[in-house]
Amino acid sequence: xxxxxxxxxxxxxxxxxxxxxxxxxxxxxxxxxxxxxxxxxxxxxxxxxxxxxxxxxxxxxxxxxxxxxxxxxxxxxxxxxxxxxxxxxxxxxxxxxxxxxxxxxxxxxxxxxxxxxxxxxx
Amino acid sequence: xxxxxxxxxxxxxxxxxxxxxxxxxxxxxxxxxxxxxxxxxxxxxxxxxxxxxxxxxxxxxxxxxxxxxxxxxxxxxxxxxxxxxxxxxxxxxxxxxxxxxxxxxxxxxxxxxxxxxxxxxxxxxxxxxxxx
Numbered sequence: 432x433x434x435x436x437x438x439x440x441x442x443x444x445x446x447x448x449x450x451x452x453x454x455x456x457x458x459x460x461x462x463x464x465x466x467x468x469x470x471x472x473x474x475x476x477x478x479x480x481x482x483x484x485x486x487x488x489x490x491x492x493x494x495x496x497x498x499x500x501x502x503x504x505x506x507x508x509x510x511x512x513x514x515x516x517x518x519x520x521x522x523x524x525x526x527x528x529x530x531x532x533x534x535x536x537x538x539x540x541x542x543x544x545x546x547x548x549x550x551x552x553x
Numbered sequence: 554x555x556x557x558x559x560x561x562x563x564x565x566x567x568x569x570x571x572x573x574x575x576x577x578x579x580x581x582x583x584x585x586x587x588x589x590x591x592x593x594x595x596x597x598x599x600x601x602x603x604x605x606x607x608x609x610x611x612x613x614x615x616x617x618x619x620x621x622x623x624x625x626x627x628x629x630x631x632x633x634x635x636x637x638x639x640x641x642x643x644x645x646x647x648x649x650x651x652x653x654x655x656x657x658x659x660x661x662x663x664x665x666x667x668x669x670x671x672x673x674x675x676x677x678x679x680x681x682x683x684x685x
Contacts, residue, residue: 457637500595511588514585
């Protein structure tokens with residue numbers, strides 16, 4: 432099988448994850464526009480949108496979108512650095528790769544902690 | 554292929570310093586332009602959502618209805634949709650090999666993108682002008 436001949440590398444994995452998070456974030460545009468349309472339409476429509484966002488599935492989706500956002504943002508900065516000609520050396524590419532992975536997890540948790548803290552739930 | 558000398562950059566890429574000079578440049582360039590625009594815009598958006606996701610409608614309309622929010626949200630929507638359409642296009646071109654399916658998907662993505670951006674901005678204008 433593939434696993435026996437091909438060892439997953441951090442560099443290809445971060446590239447793959449950039450695409451996956453990008454596609455997932457693009458789906459989020461539907462949710463954002465739906466939310467704005469609901470706010471513009473009526474109180475009932477907005478309450479319905481808020482109920483979906485507050486549900487377990489809504490919260491999981493929002494959490495994954497937050498994670499995808501921070502990952503895509505940080506790895507996007509890594510790509511822009513590459514475009515500028517910086518960071519191609521393998522040790523640097525690995526160091527920035529790990530920074531992106533760990534950084535996106537930390538920022539996601541900080542954003543959610545901040546949200547709960549602002550509402551007095553933390 | 555990656556260079557043998559411990560770098561991700563290809564030998565050809567290093568020698569030429571530049572890629573194709575055909576239409577791909579515009580796609581590549583606009584992906585970077587929208588990416589740069591999205592750094593501050595998306596951080597602004599996420600910061601707002603963290604504090605405003607569960608507010609009641611009156612508070613949401615007050616925030617969404619301000620001219621500053623209208624301007625920033627419109628910029629965000631346009632940059633976001635543009636960036637997403639360019640990114641999805643690359644994914645489709647890489648993985649969909651049937652020509653008919655590829656063209657159909659690309660058209661669907663582009664039309665949906667424009668429709669979503671317009672819908673979002675119309676919703677924002679409705680809120681700003683009529684108060685929702």
